[in-house]
Amino acid sequence: MNCKLCSALFQEFLDNSLSEELIVEVQNHVRACSKCRVSLRTYTVTVTLSRKVDPPCCVSRETLDRLRKIIRENFSKSRGAVV
Amino acid sequence: MSKKREKQTDSDLVREVKQGDPAAMEEIVKRYSNKVYNLAYHLTRDAHAAEEIMQDVFLTVIAKIGTLTTEAYFSTWLYRVTTNAAYGYLRKEKKFSEQTPVEDIDQEQFLEYDWTNLPDDVLLSEESKEVLRRSIDSLPEAMRTVVVLKDVEGLKNEEIAETLGISVPAVKSRLHRGRLILRQLLSEYFSKYTEPSKEKE
Ligand SMILES: [Zn+2]
Numbered sequence: 001m002n003c004k005l006c007s008a009l010f011q012e013f014l015d016n017s018l019s020e021e022l023i024v025e026v027q028n029h030v031r032a033c034s035k036c037r038v039s040l041r042t043y044t045v046t047v048t049l050s051r052k053v054d055p056p057c058c059v060s061r062e063t064l065d066r067l068r069k070i071i072r073e074n075f076s077k078s079r080g081a082v083v
Numbered sequence: 084m085s086k087k088r089e090k091q092t093d094s095d096l097v098r099e100v101k102q103g104d105p106a107a108m109e110e111i112v113k114r115y116s117n118k119v120y121n122l123a124y125h126l127t128r129d130a131h132a133a134e135e136i137m138q139d140v141f142l143t144v145i146a147k148i149g150t151l152t153t154e155a156y157f158s159t160w161l162y163r164v165t166t167n168a169a170y171g172y173l174r175k176e177k178k179f180s181e182q183t184p185v186e187d188i189d190q191e192q193f194l195e196y197d198w199t200n201l202p203d204d205v206l207l208s209e210e211s212k213e214v215l216r217r218s219i220d221s222l223p224e225a226m227r228t229v230v231v232l233k234d235v236e237g238l239k240n241e242e243i244a245e246t247l248g249i250s251v252p253a254v255k256s257r258l259h260r261g262r263l264i265l266r267q268l269l270s271e272y273f274s275k276y277t278e279p280s281k282e283k284e
Pocket of ligand 1: 002003004006029035
């Protein structure tokens with residue numbers, strides 16, 4: 001396996017969607033090639049860090065209440081029309 | 084009663100909403116409002132817009148749920164409705180910039196610098212999170228959406244493909260290129276820690 005192919009497989013490697021055979025090939029290449037080793041690490045940690053980007057979270061109580069009210073009104077309206 | 088609701092699958096709820104049960108609709112709002120809001124916020128970067136979009140999305144759910152033939156696809160469908168609403172907002176506000184796609188990321192250009200060994204308090208600092216947040220924001224729209232859906236929101240490739248109406252290979256290629264850009268930007272940021280110039284000893 002060469003470096004180009006190896007790095008092209010990082011995504012599937014992280015997704016756990018490679019065949020056993022290819023997993024071993026990637027692992028062997030990465031063990032032998034320091035460039036790809038670093039590359040896989042930084043790629044992996046980039047993904048891990050993205051998961052940790054805080055969600056803006058959460059809808060405020062007032063917004064949710066307002067939403068609920070609107071939903072209720074529209075729901076009965078639309079049902080009224082349909083039924 | 085509400086215990087029972089919580090245990091229901093999305094498919095059950097969707098079926099009941101179709102039959103006109105308002106309590107089932109309430110449960111859907113409860114289950115998905117934060118998810119819809121977060122996704123809308125990530126795509127628009129605007130809290131006020133995200134609230135408006137969320138409201139539109141649930142109104143769309145009420146109006147269009149009858150067209151959803153496979154109840155089990157509800158969450159994917161909901162994400163698609165949300166993404167479309169967010170795009171609609173961005174277009175209307177002229178914030179939808181088709182930035183030059185970064186086709187030419189040299190995948191051979193590996194960065195030798197292994198910043199993954201930096202201590203957690205550097206890697207996970209508020210500053211580095213902010214850098215990453217801004218980096219994600221700076222991605223071209225098409226890549227940003229995929230990166231947000233996959234790496235921030237944790238959707239599967241197939242769900243993203245379905246949500247955006249693109250192929251799975253297209254998802255993968257956008258994701259890969261997006262991640263490479265993010266890595267590049269993170270590497271640049273973390274490189275300031277390269278020199279062991281910490282006043283440690
Ligand atoms: Zn290599």
